[in-house]
Amino acid sequence: MTNEPDEKNAQTQVPPDRADRARAQWRREIPALGDKLDPMVLLGRLTEAAQVMANGYLIPAYAEIGLKTGEFDVLATLVRSGSPYKLTPTELYRSTMMSSGGMTARLDKLEKAGLIERCPHPDDRRALMVCLTDDALSKIKAMMPAYVERQHTAVAGLSDDERRLLSELLAKLIRTADDKNTG
Numbered sequence: 001m002t003n004e005p006d007e008k009n010a011q012t013q014v015p016p017d018r019a020d021r022a023r024a025q026w027r028r029e030i031p032a033l034g035d036k037l038d039p040m041v042l043l044g045r046l047t048e049a050a051q052v053m054a055n056g057y058l059i060p061a062y063a064e065i066g067l068k069t070g071e072f073d074v075l076a077t078l079v080r081s082g083s084p085y086k087l088t089p090t091e092l093y094r095s096t097m098m099s100s101g102g103m104t105a106r107l108d109k110l111e112k113a114g115l116i117e118r119c120p121h122p123d124d125r126r127a128l129m130v131c132l133t134d135d136a137l138s139k140i141k142a143m144m145p146a147y148v149e150r151q152h153t154a155v156a157g158l159s160d161d162e163r164r165l166l167s168e169l170l171a172k173l174i175r176t177a178d179d180k181n182t183g
Helices: 007-012 018-029 031-064 069-080 089-096 100-112 134-154 160-182
Strands: 116-120 128-132
Touching: 018 031, 031 069, 031 134, 069 089, 069 100, 069 116, 069 128, 069 134, 089 100, 089 128, 100 116
Parallel strands: none
Antiparallel strands: 116 128
16 A cells, blocks of 8 residues: 555545554555554544644743743633632642642742732631732733634634534543543
8 A cells, every 4th residue: 555645535635644644654554454543543633733723823822921831721720710710729730630749830830920829728727729910810811812813713724613513522522532531
């Protein structure tokens, strides 16, 4: 088998992408895999799409206000939580899907930058809350309109219906994959 596009792409005149080329290479090297490579192609495209979106659209938006992805994630989570913009470290790390150790290092950096404060927990004297500073609240709220516009630009190649369908399918994929990992 050659490195030519597969039959589906040949019929629609879509040039082969990296995932198509990988599929063709695996079919050549291990012909028994045959048509079993579709999940690999899908996951490869998901990974590449995430990298393209992050590097081309999201990371530059965070950098414009002096943040990295994880720092933005923490601050945005606090803003999304609503007034009074306070969460426990546990609530934060669960919302951002990162380890508690990673969260501590990130919070230390944000505190040094004056974007969060560690405040007493109102119901537990032994615990602390992560509190958003006014400066951070202003930064995040000010950047959001341009940030959302970047996201629209990133997905402009899809119609509204295609975006909705893709979003629904990805939610289903995540849910079923997560159920299999935790079940």
